[in-house]
Amino acid sequence: MTMEFLGDHPALDLLNTVIQVQGVAMDSWQSGADVAEWLARAGYAQQGAAPVAELPDLLHAARELRELVRKLVARRKAGLAMDQADLAALNTALAHGRRHTVLAAAGDGALALRPVYADGTARQVLAPLAESAAELIAGDFTLVKHCENPDCSMWFADRTKSHRRRWCSMAICGNRHKVASFRQRRAA
Secondary structure, eight states: OOOOOOSSSHHHHHHTTEEEETTEEEESOOSHHHHHHHHHHTTOOOTTOOOGGGSTTHHHHHHHHHHHHHHHHHHHHTTOOOOHHHHHHHHHHHHTOOEEEEEEEOTTSOEEEEEEEOOSSHHHHHHHHHHHHHHHHHSOOTTEEEOSOTTOOOEEEOOSSSSOOOSSOIIIIIHHHHHHHHHHHHHO
């Protein structure tokens, strides 16, 4: 199963690792290697890091974080009060994020500060993703949207100029809507 990054935010892309296929939820994470590949594609792999795919409990910890973030995003989007137990669970995930900053030279000679996270455990590897989720949940939520296709489970941050994005992807759900509307008009 291919992993798409359509959410325009790492925490929303995290949620989008479970997709609906003909009404059935399909999890793109079936192993620690799948999680490690997703983390690398999402930009969470560190130079010289230990083999992430081999970390015990990576799959379990990643799925646990994903479902926690899913609950918090859904509650926030619905305008409901945050559950204290869920906030405590996210704070626990954040507490695993030991990091320090290094000064690094880029290829063009420019200097930049770069965070380096501890990566000895699955929860430490996932801590930067938990930080991203916490920043999303604590931030402006007006542009966080759920795809308007009722058969789709994808979330996205609407970064369009007009903020009128309706679909996870125009090529997927938007096109399905256009085709269905066209067929409906022709039938009428």
